[in-house]
Amino acid sequence: MPPTDGEAERKIIPQAVIKRLSLYSRILQDLELENVEKISSADLGRRLGFNSAQVRKDLACFGQFGVPGFGYYVSDLRKNLRSILGKDRTVRVILIGVGNLGSALISYHGFTKQGFKMMWGFEAQPEAATQRVRSEVPIYHVDELESKIQGESVDIAVLAVPATEIQSIAERVVAAGVKAILNFVPARIEVPEEVQVRYVDLALELESLSYYVR
Amino acid sequence: MPPTDGEAERKIIPQAVIKRLSLYSRILQDLELENVEKISSADLGRRLGFNSAQVRKDLACFGQFGVPGFGYYVSDLRKNLRSILGKDRTVRVILIGVGNLGSALISYHGFTKQGFKMMWGFEAQPEAATQRVRSEVPIYHVDELESKIQGESVDIAVLAVPATEIQSIAERVVAAGVKAILNFVPARIEVPEEVQVRYVDLALELESLSYYVR
DNA sequence: GCAAATTTGTGATTGTTTTCACAAAGGGCG
DNA sequence: CGCCCTTTGTGAAAACAATCACAAATTTGC
Numbered sequence: 101m102p103p104t105d106g107e108a109e110r111k112i113i114p115q116a117v118i119k120r121l122s123l124y125s126r127i128l129q130d131l132e133l134e135n136v137e138k139i140s141s142a143d144l145g146r147r148l149g150f151n152s153a154q155v156r157k158d159l160a161c162f163g164q165f166g167v168p169g170f171g172y173y174v175s176d177l178r179k180n181l182r183s184i185l186g187k188d189r190t191v192r193v194i195l196i197g198v199g200n201l202g203s204a205l206i207s208y209h210g211f212t213k214q215g216f217k218m219m220w221g222f223e224a225q226p227e228a229a230t231q232r233v234r235s236e237v238p239i240y241h242v243d244e245l246e247s248k249i250q251g252e253s254v255d256i257a258v259l260a261v262p263a264t265e266i267q268s269i270a271e272r273v274v275a276a277g278v279k280a281i282l283n284f285v286p287a288r289i290e291v292p293e294e295v296q297v298r299y300v301d302l303a304l305e306l307e308s309l310s311y312y313v314r
Numbered sequence: 315m316p317p318t319d320g321e322a323e324r325k326i327i328p329q330a331v332i333k334r335l336s337l338y339s340r341i342l343q344d345l346e347l348e349n350v351e352k353i354s355s356a357d358l359g360r361r362l363g364f365n366s367a368q369v370r371k372d373l374a375c376f377g378q379f380g381v382p383g384f385g386y387y388v389s390d391l392r393k394n395l396r397s398i399l400g401k402d403r404t405v406r407v408i409l410i411g412v413g414n415l416g417s418a419l420i421s422y423h424g425f426t427k428q429g430f431k432m433m434w435g436f437e438a439q440p441e442a443a444t445q446r447v448r449s450e451v452p453i454y455h456v457d458e459l460e461s462k463i464q465g466e467s468v469d470i471a472v473l474a475v476p477a478t479e480i481q482s483i484a485e486r487v488v489a490a491g492v493k494a495i496l497n498f499v500p501a502r503i504e505v506p507e508e509v510q511v512r513y514v515d516l517a518l519e520l521e522s523l524s525y526y527v528r
Numbered sequence: 529g530c531a532a533a534t535t536t537g538t539g540a541t542t543g544t545t546t547t548c549a550c551a552a553a554g555g556g557c558g
Numbered sequence: 559c560g561c562c563c564t565t566t567g568t569g570a571a572a573a574c575a576a577t578c579a580c581a582a583a584t585t586t587g588c
Binding site: 304 | 336337363398399400403405407419427470496512514516518519520522523525
Binding site for chain 3: 559560561562563564565566567568569570571572573574575576577578579580581582583584585586587588
């Protein structure tokens with residue numbers, strides 16, 4: 101008999117906790133496919149290199165999902181995590197900048213596998229981009245950004261434009277109502293505080309490795 | 315009169331410090347292009363959203379680079395940071411898995427701009443990959459991995475293979491002597507502790523944003 | 529060449545995150 | 559059905575990270 105959720109909400113959950121929830125959720129997805137019924141915090145932690153207490157504390161941020169002496173019901177916990185992470189509905193994503201990197205992102209299978217819906221791409225040279233991309237995601241001229249977003253709700257904008265454009269594009273997507281940005285451009289952007297921004301800085305990761313091999 | 319480096323080494327520097335050094339280094343690169351001679355810790359911090367004390371503490375891990383009452387000589391500090399980060403020589407990178415994402419990575423301009431040298435790509439279907447990629451980086455069959463690496467020193471391996479292959483590929487590059495891995499595949503890998511691994515998990519970033527927009 | 533103004537480098541402090549450790553809860557086996 | 563074993567949930571402790579605050583060093587301007 102699965103335990104209840106509880107509407108525990110908004111107590112400034114650290115970003116690191118959210119990322120780990122996401123990892124837990126993925127492990128649970130695998131377990132469910134393997135028809136595993138239950139898992140303990142120790143087991144879940146071991147698969148990701150985390151302490152069992154950390155797993156329990158992370159989950160405790162959102163309620164009590166476990167059964168003492170037993171562990172967690174895989175399917176039940178997964179359902180709860182998906183709901184917490186906002187993945188119990190389709191999350192709508194757009195991409196701006198369908199260049200080299202953007203082309204890969206727009207058809208990246210990992211996104212769709214995790215239940216994200218890539219709606220449209222936007223590019224300054226849409227013809228060239230369309231040729232480059234092998235996917236059914238339509239690519240529009242970046243001028244159509246506002247008119248396309250208008251009305252349709254877009255959850256997340258992924259940015260992969262040239263560095264010189266990044267601030268102006270960020271402002272445009274924010275003005276169009278987008279509340280979350282995933283930025284692949286190695287430059288800070290200034291946005292209102294309620295807009296969530298994540299940076300993925302590929303060169304930075306390489307540089308941090310470079311330190312250890314020198 | 316620029317201060318000295320000092321051979322300060324190995325006191326378990328947190329990864330987060332290294333990443334910030336990398337960010338500092340990039341700002342300094344820009345400043346140098348603008349012919350700015352000096353910068354204060356407060357100024358450097360402001361550009362990245364960090365506290366000035368943090369900037370100074372980070373730098374203090376590796377020596378005394380500043381001049382009290384003056385600040386830091388841009389060119390001098392940059393040189394020191396590049397040396398600390400192991401960027402004062404060419405860092406040699408290979409890519410394994412030249413699929414959708416790998417194709418973008420192999421010719422990603424951000425890497426070369428930061429001074430990394432993409433040596434070769436390796437693929438199970440090298441012909442298809444070669445057609446897909448518009449860059450001069452040669453692409454070999456993944457069977458040639460060991461023979462190519464042999465002798466030639468490779469600093470970092472970037473992995474973008476299918477999830478099912480990841481552990482076996484990781485073991486092969488480690489066996490071939492690679493000491494650092496940048497893994498784009500959303501799966502943990504088991505490697506000897508002296509091998510540095512960084513994970514870039516694109517779907518994870520989207521999921522953490524999804525939490526905030528739900 | 530001296531005094532005022534800066535800005536560094538760093539010990540002390542505060543805040544955050546992780547780990548420990550254990551009481552309480554529940555399952556499972558005899 | 560009852561006892562033992564496992565595992566949760568969580569306060570307390572430890573480890574880690576960021577910020578404060580100030581003495582010491584140096585520049586700048588007069």
